[in-house]
Amino acid sequence: MATVPLLTDAEVSAEALAVFADIRATRGTDHINNFWRALAHDPATLAATWARLKAVMAPGALDPLVKEMLYIAVSTANGCAYCIHSHTAAARAKGMSAAQHGELLAAIGMAMQTNGLVSALQVPIDAAFDAGAPENIS
Amino acid sequence: MATVPLLTDAEVSAEALAVFADIRATRGTDHINNFWRALAHDPATLAATWARLKAVMAPGALDPLVKEMLYIAVSTANGCAYCIHSHTAAARAKGMSAAQHGELLAAIGMAMQTNGLVSALQVPIDAAFDAGAPENIS
Amino acid sequence: MATVPLLTDAEVSAEALAVFADIRATRGTDHINNFWRALAHDPATLAATWARLKAVMAPGALDPLVKEMLYIAVSTANGCAYCIHSHTAAARAKGMSAAQHGELLAAIGMAMQTNGLVSALQVPIDAAFDAGAPENIS
Amino acid sequence: MATVPLLTDAEVSAEALAVFADIRATRGTDHINNFWRALAHDPATLAATWARLKAVMAPGALDPLVKEMLYIAVSTANGCAYCIHSHTAAARAKGMSAAQHGELLAAIGMAMQTNGLVSALQVPIDAAFDAGAPENIS
Amino acid sequence: MATVPLLTDAEVSAEALAVFADIRATRGTDHINNFWRALAHDPATLAATWARLKAVMAPGALDPLVKEMLYIAVSTANGCAYCIHSHTAAARAKGMSAAQHGELLAAIGMAMQTNGLVSALQVPIDAAFDAGAPENIS
Amino acid sequence: MATVPLLTDAEVSAEALAVFADIRATRGTDHINNFWRALAHDPATLAATWARLKAVMAPGALDPLVKEMLYIAVSTANGCAYCIHSHTAAARAKGMSAAQHGELLAAIGMAMQTNGLVSALQVPIDAAFDAGAPENIS
Missing domain, CATH: 1.20.1290.10 (AhpD-like)
Structure with missing residues (x-):
């Protein structure tokens, strides 16, 4: 309802x-x-x-199927049941194979797991990751 | 710390x-x-x-760069700062262009927005999305 | 159940x-x-x-209807279906109009979207926002 | 960074x-x-x-200050530090008093608490809340 | 579905x-x-x-029942209905009493509430909590 | 700040x-x-x-240390950095060993992972889990 x-x-x-x-x-x-x-x-x-x-969601630098999978990833982390259903259906309509769906789920599960471990450990960000550092400004 | x-x-x-x-x-x-x-x-x-x-995260049915972007999508929805930094750096190392990064962000922002609208509206799932329905079992 | x-x-x-x-x-x-x-x-x-x-939730510095809408906003971000239903019903009982409901949803959707963009970008907080800075202590 | x-x-x-x-x-x-x-x-x-x-965020059926508080509520549930800082500053600029801020925080804390209790209890939605029921269609 | x-x-x-x-x-x-x-x-x-x-989830430094309750706590914060149901059933099968369930719920509700208050207040971490500080390295 | x-x-x-x-x-x-x-x-x-x-958080049907660990679990899923730090410090003060901390983290990581998998799969709840079913009312 x-x-x-x-x-x-x-x-x-x-x-x-x-x-x-x-x-x-x-x-x-x-x-x-x-x-x-x-x-x-x-x-x-x-x-x-x-x-x-x-x-x-239109074709661009990323394939529309990739965008649908990104949508599923965000919707899963947010627990939006409707969104997961609608975008999984859309991804299938755009050609997502069972193997791709399986790898999508595995990547989501892995990200959720390490998100939790990193959060509980409160790991400080490595300086090497800093895109805002002067040496990284192209 | x-x-x-x-x-x-x-x-x-x-x-x-x-x-x-x-x-x-x-x-x-x-x-x-x-x-x-x-x-x-x-x-x-x-x-x-x-x-x-x-x-x-190894190559398979999905490209490793796609997997890194899925990781960023989940980590963003979960607000895991370390994870966003490390996987954005990894995605860049695997060739993510500025245009791809921009489209990744736009897709994440769009998914967050419609997740919120769907959640607030409590939209019932369309029967057409049901993969568990008998006619969808291959 | x-x-x-x-x-x-x-x-x-x-x-x-x-x-x-x-x-x-x-x-x-x-x-x-x-x-x-x-x-x-x-x-x-x-x-x-x-x-x-x-x-x-009693009347105070904020109107009870505003408090119900705040409740809906939090419940939506948390994806609590029961809470969204009960507080939307409560907001209507306290006079929420269709136009107000529409603006509530639009604000929630917008906040979700920029939350996602800010999170993915890991934007550093502007010094101007710091309420704890000495000059902001009244 | x-x-x-x-x-x-x-x-x-x-x-x-x-x-x-x-x-x-x-x-x-x-x-x-x-x-x-x-x-x-x-x-x-x-x-x-x-x-x-x-x-x-423009004036409409809801006051711009109310919209800023809704933004803070969503951003808090999502844990978006930047967003909480920027919209708290914006709410203050639009006249949010210390008493209003206090009540905003209390409402957010209360919503978070009952969201958790409802989620852990998996409370079924009361039929009385159903806006989609025929008798509720105006 | x-x-x-x-x-x-x-x-x-x-x-x-x-x-x-x-x-x-x-x-x-x-x-x-x-x-x-x-x-x-x-x-x-x-x-x-x-x-x-x-x-x-096997017995170790923590009791399996405690692990089930931790699972319920995480699943509640994530709003995973299936997970809350399955691990509540598992906790009961491992001996969780009604009193323990009640205290579990109260702790979850309290944590959700102070998570929200802390997030909205953006409280800086006390130096005393820093496990990474040299004096805390055993 | x-x-x-x-x-x-x-x-x-x-x-x-x-x-x-x-x-x-x-x-x-x-x-x-x-x-x-x-x-x-x-x-x-x-x-x-x-x-x-x-x-x-006082002693009751659950040990205060267990309650601190439940607090850490909820705070981790919500990404509340302050809360994770303060309750990890509190858990240590109440005797949490390194082995217990390790198992706490492993349980959180596992719950996050299966929460994500269940959410992406939208698994329907087994009838056997229903505590509200008449046969489960003691």
Whole structure:
């Protein structure tokens, strides 16, 4: 159950409907997932979120599949069930193999583990890692 | 400051020194970073952590650079300063460009934002995302 | 499903029942929500938690509605589904409008995003922000 | 130390410099804080983040001071030291009194505590909280 | 619903089945819980995770029940519903009394609260806590 | 640097000074650590927090050392540097051995890892774990 009702196409504003249209055109599907139907209560936030997501997740210096996996990694650390489901589905749609999924999970599990060990040990940062040091300014 | 002293080569056990030797050989550097020097108080955990990290981060179905970026994504969501520094340095050493770093940050920021929106909205998971559904079992 | 059974009025101790009575009187409703029914297994923690909550959420220098929204913000970052639902319901009961809810969500999403960017960038704190500096001691 | 060098006005691109100019004009100060100097490595993310922040934090259905306190609440739950410092300074600049700060902290501490109790108890959500139920759709 | 199908004994690889056999022998039950059935898609991660868990949770300088409670504490802070359920069940199986459960919850709630207060206050670490200081090196 | 100045004994209110006196008497030391000096700006929260902490951390069904380790576990998952330092120092003062510290860290690291794996896999909770089921109500 959501904290707001999920809005149907008939219930959203014209501004929100235009965003839905762009989501449909960009993704090549008529399906609008629940996140956007919940967010449609606030058309300005809906429009800004979709516009930025579309730009950020587009092909660039990183492959879109890599971006989906990064999304899964962040969502897992934050425990966002919906986000993990939606981006795992998106990663599969972009070609993620079972082997890649397995390595993604292993990397996440490893990072979680050493994050915990480092945090409990309060390890001081090695000077060698400092990108802000004068010698590292190109 | 750490919650345990960082151990020098002269202070660690033989078992820990053997792990240090493998870290040096695998990475091709004499530098042992502070995490391992703190973890060396418990040689069994040091050995198990290094062995698993070495296996998980090796080339496979995912590129080692992608794995470093996944590590940064998890570490950022967890706010682990040491981990962010060490894996950003590692990603650079493995060829991460400034443009890739920028897209990594943008993807992390976007994921954090929609994680928050989804969480506050408590969006129910679309049935279409369910990998455990019978029709999705290959 | 909970990790402990939810206790009915007939099952709780006299000490817990007295807390339930104060919750009912303070809130003007007979309904005791599930959190208190789960917490009633430990009457001392139930009593201490309710007493402190009642004091903290009362009108003061901040409006009770603002306090409910702060509660939603923390609960969202922590991903506490129950807390998000209960405090969103409470905020609505205290007059939160749809527009206010929308701005609350937008602020949370923005904070999550810049938290992630700042964390990944490991931005050093500006000296100008330091409240502990001598010149800031009034 | 940051994972990227902080850029001076002389080092940033023209696009980033235009964002800096708008930050200065909007805030009525020449000071550009470190976050923007770190983000300036990626002018597109800098511009998008500032544009959205400016819109989200502007006066609306919620007071700008309330929005700063919401930002502090999220940043605290995420443990983002920089964000806590910068938004506490911003809240003070917008008039947050010591009494309001105290109540903000008390509300955050209370929310953290009950988030933990609810999480450990895995309390099921009361049906009464369901905004998505048909009877709650206005 | 999971992001991967849960595998039956008939569906897993020989390597995974051997891990299942060791779980059954170690725990003295035929029941394999869902975590392992999901993880079985990646036999290497399944085997490594089980081997390490078995070693870490075994009796040692800390009692196995204490270790289960530590697991609950971490899982609660991370909001991992499955983990909280499974380790609360495991703690009960190892003898956790209702009074111990109550004190566990109270300690978790207290830690969450002061974590939040400390984070919002950004309290500097007392020099007296520094284990890395020369005088603390035994 | 803190978001508020740390208050000296000469600067705090009479109510806060009385709390300081009880901290000193209870702990058998004149040292008041920075957390309480920051919290003293709000005497009511200082008094309530100390009173509850004193009760929660006292001997009971769980050993005080176990409670300190639970505190470290929660603080580590939350990444609260101050809390990790202060409670590690407290645990040592209560007799935590190096071997116990090592096992504490290993348990935390393991929990973090499986929390991540479970979260990414979105494992459904086994019916066998349900304490709220009628057959589990004693």
